[in-house]
Amino acid sequence: MTKYLLATALVGLGSAPTIAADLAARPYTKAPALAAVYDWTGFYIGVNAGVGVGRDRTQHQPLPGQNYSLYLQPQGGLGGGQIGYNWQTNSVLGPIVFGVEADIQGAGLSDDRTNLNFAGGLLTNYSQELDWFGTVRGRVGLAKGPVLSYVTAGFAYGNVNTTITQSGPGPVPVTFSTDRTQGGWVVGSGVEAALGGNWTGKIEHLYLNLGNRTDFAGPLFFPSNVNTEIRQNIFRAGLNYRIGGNSNYQPVAAANWSGFYLGGNFGSGYGRDRSALSVLGPFVDTFNLGLDGFIGGVQAGYNWQAANWVFGLEADIQGATLQDDKTCVLGCGLAGVSAAYDATLPWFGTVRGRLGYSVGSTLFYATGGLAYGSIKTKINTNSFVGPVTQSFSHTNTGWTAGAGIETPFSLLGLLGPNWTTKTEYLYVDLGSTSDSFIFGAVPATTTRSVTEHVFRTGINYHFNSPVVAKY
Template sequence: MSAQAADLATKAPYYKAPIVQVYDWTGFYVGVNAGVGLGRDRAIHDIAPGLTNTSYLQPFGALGGGQIGYNYQTNSLFGPLVIGLEGDFQGADLSDNRTSVLGGAVSYSQKLDWFATARGRIGIARGPVLNYFTGGFAAGDVRTTVTEGFTAFDSGKRTLTGWTIGSGVEAALGGNWTGKIEYLYLDLGNKTDSFLGQTLQTNVRENIFRVGLNYRIGGNGLYAPAPVANWTGFYLGGNFGSASARNRSTAGVGPFSEQFNLALDGFVGGGQVGYNWQASNWVYGLEADFQGSTQRDNDTAVFGGLVAYDAKLPWFGTVRGRLGYSVGSTLFYGTGGYAYGNVKTTIVSPFGSESISKTASGWTAGAGIETPFTLLGLVGPNWTSKTEYLYLDLGSTSSDFAAGTFPNTTKVTEHIFRTGINYHFNSPVVAKY
């Protein structure tokens, strides 16, 4: 009996497959960020009875700072829902001291030294990728100086408060680290400065474009390593976003000239087509896009309000190279190349009215994040979504208004933040979470 029992086959032990943990955004995080800011501060200056100048002060420059926040992840009908709070503080060097009117007799300088926000965030997570909206409280330090002749009237540093709204995408880089690209619109309210019986009313609005790096404290950053996506092949898609211009302009001759900004602002939308090649995690390719645009500035009126502008950019397009690195199925990329667009300006003055339409060309550069896209299970693995920032420089355009007696020159620059979806004919690998 004992021998027979010993001869029985021994049953192999049962080994459980390791449990793969789902990426969980819950927990505290701290981080840093850097980017650029562009103001669109409409200034209405009542200089004297019947003499009112309307222009845009557009402080522009670099910014950087830090953020701290907390996320909580839960389930919803739309998938894993992430809600949270974030606060940030930014040092900034945003300034504009170029604007001058009345033949240089009156000039303006405006600067934003710092700003801070306290915001809520809400987004949908797909594993280690979070697409989110954000909004809340904003505050910033604004200083405006008006110089008339040899006398400067300084408003002093003034802390303004208001609100902010924006969106972004954040993705895991490995371990507890994540990277993000984000756009914020700040409305810091209105301010009025009075001096020598004059008033200057300024609406303070800022567009913030930035990238950030976060370190997550707590939560679960472990997940099944996603296979590197197969980005090779053709793709076709559409996009939508917003754009702001800082078109530095000069009008008039010699002592009868003025310097100001045409501050076009509006929405953009269009389509793109491209092709990617891939070598290991590195992805390089070509992309072309064409955009319709609602950008317009019909507020600017210089020479004491005698010369009014209506400037538009109805459409533009780009042809760009892309170079990126795929972390799992998330592609981080830089992009740059050729840009072109239609610049339209209508000028109304005592000389009459004239409309100018030109196709300008130049260059563009930017960066973005592209990830697999799902919408309630309605789209398949061929789809991706992307969020990107582009800077466009379309060069300078000139015109000789009023038979050459009133020349105008404008340098056309654009800041674009947009989100798009792409259909890949050779579908990327989509990891399951």
Template sequence: MQKFLIAAALVAMTVSAEAADLPAKLVFKKAPVASTTYGWTGLYAGVNAGVAVGGEGRSGLNVLGFGGSFETFNLASLGVVGGGQAGYNYQFGNWVIGAEADIQGAGTENHANCILTCSVPSGAALRQDMTWFGTVRGRVGYASGPILNYFTGGFAYGGIKVSDTERLIGVNAGTFAVEQTRAGFALGSGIEAAVGGNWTAKIEYLYVDLGSINQAFVLGGTPHVIGTEVRESIFRAGVNYRIGGNGSLLALTPAANWTGFYAGGNGGSGIARDATTHTVLSGVTASNNFDLAPRGYNGGLQAGYNWQRGNVVYGLESDIQYSTQETDRSCLFTCTAATSAVYRQKLDWFGTVRARIGYGVGPTLFYATGGLAYGEVKTRVTENITTLGINGTAGFKDVRAGWALGAGVETPLELFDLFKPGQWTVKTEYLYIDLGSASNSYNLTGVQHNLTTEETNHIFRTGVNYQFDAPVTAKY
């Protein structure tokens, strides 16, 4: 028996030496005793950073003088957020419940809106900023060893500034500003995975609703009412340190094998922040600057191939998506019965061809991705300007090309043993897509117009892949 054990050890060492640089093709088995199972119970604390995008809410400015103005638009703020979070998890079986609180600094702002014709005689420059926010939320999720997929929701609060600087009939009317601390709710989802020791990393989406601001004021002797709905989409990544956790177990788990072909489907949501300028060239030029913010759902298919060297994974992926992102909330040029321009924009479909590079930790792949993006954007403006004899609609369909950049987390899919072990994976991903800008000139009833609009999208989606060549998954 002793000779057999020595021979077996020599063979094992030889095989290990030859395979040192190769990724392991692993099908992990459930640990036989609870003490060696990765657990999520306990306190944790960490930091996060990301981007916040407004535009979900409707805004409006009523000027109750000079015949009245009742314009509606999107105050679509954009900027970075960052802060810290702390919480507690409790695990029973594969289920994890807990609570988390976070506080964030925010640099989101919007100061591109110039309406009321934005010309020398008259114009209104509007701005909305979120300076900070925080949440107190519950979390519920499903854990597969060191991987936790979760939903979250609860209380939200934050600081909002809104301002309006105007010139009315050639006179500087001044500036009105209001700052409030608002309260509301937050809903979202994410994925968190162990990265070594007691450290975990997460990627998360939060929808934050801080209610509405409605304020009456007077500028230049003229009564006004401004209203805005504060809705923010937060895309962020973070790291946590689990206090007293058993994360050292992960060091015993080699990186799984990601090499080979894969294909699958995905679904998620998207919101755009499209800077737009509409100019009417008749006598005195009128030119409104504003944001269109198409929002909605996306879904489609993806396929790709991964190569692997040690823990480093690199590859190519292509996807094609159907989109419902659309907006019709903007009505400018006073938006009265006699003078108005109503705008509609829709993202019909888009696709990407991207490189991926990532790092495997146990059964989890953390990756960055970027490359070519393309898609079709439809824009329509319906005008009624009786003083110029304008009454009609102009529409444009542009197939645009640009770029995409993002990051994600991909893990084995092991939900109630419904999927074949080792062949299915699930990913959660954020993509920023810039399709550039398009400028369209047109003529309505003899009056020349120009409409220029950008197309920039923030996509948060979850997908499922089938791995054709090798099992990736791990069971704990």
């Protein structure tokens, strides 16, 4: 899991706003001074809502010699509350904030679409749910007045329900089910910014590792071990009330966001590509391809502003390492029959509108529009004719929607007031693909619906520099 730690740490630290005084070489309009220096120290309580997607690799032998490798991917909405405490101290880098936070979440994350049917003889259905979870985490971040960029890590726990149902050689289906609370760890990053008074808003990504589990599925037709890795990606926005905080804080005049900008970004992506393999028509396996990896690219845009409201257009292009080369369905060893997938999303791009509201020099925005990208699917098949590789490539269009926070940025005082940083979440839907081929000596069709969750941070250079407040 090293790459998850690296990705979330880079996303959090990369989204840090200004951490040193702005260079004076480039003139800009100075915003009105604050009534008091913003201090993050103190208790807070709040609520949050978002979405989650699992990537729970499962290995199972429904028949002797048959080795399925698949991803169960519970997905859905979530919401809950959090409580925490911050301590702010000064350092050579600027104000550093240390904190502790605990949260509890209700969740509707579920996946019951995985059905594996070998030669029509034995149908195995997999269902998994995460109905609640919680975390207790430490936080450390860099503060620039009323904007805090942070990384977070700690303990995680949650309730996981898994059910496997088999039907075929017998009068009625047989079922195996487990329902247990598991513990593990969590790591993530986010950005939090003041909204005025004691209120703050945040956007964050958490990666939950709830451990591995091995269950003996005894009640099934063919008793066997089921090995599952419980992993969840959480994307959420939150609202906090700071108890005894800067109640006299009022945002400075809105920054000037108008004009062209150009920048780059880096982040991570997680796919839940609902897929199917049909052989001879009625014999169909339905399953998920669980892509994950890193993304990076460039963006350009233009903003128009009316008072605090900001309207914009942005286009970006991304290179990606998103891949799933673990999924194997059909026989996977039984009688030498198998279909092992290697699915990738090597690049994608978006053209989006943005609608935002500037609270001082912090821009909160929603975004949505066109998405497009390259979809590649390789299937390594094995049958009585021996191993054969099937390769398919498509460029699809679809849609995207998301939200983010953008703030001033100055890397250790090396960048001037024209620079900003943003942290954002995007949901990308690239539609479906369908490909036909010959499996052994019979016709087969594979389909794939491509949906990705993206969490990324970026820096922008504004050719018409925004107003930057001094703290």
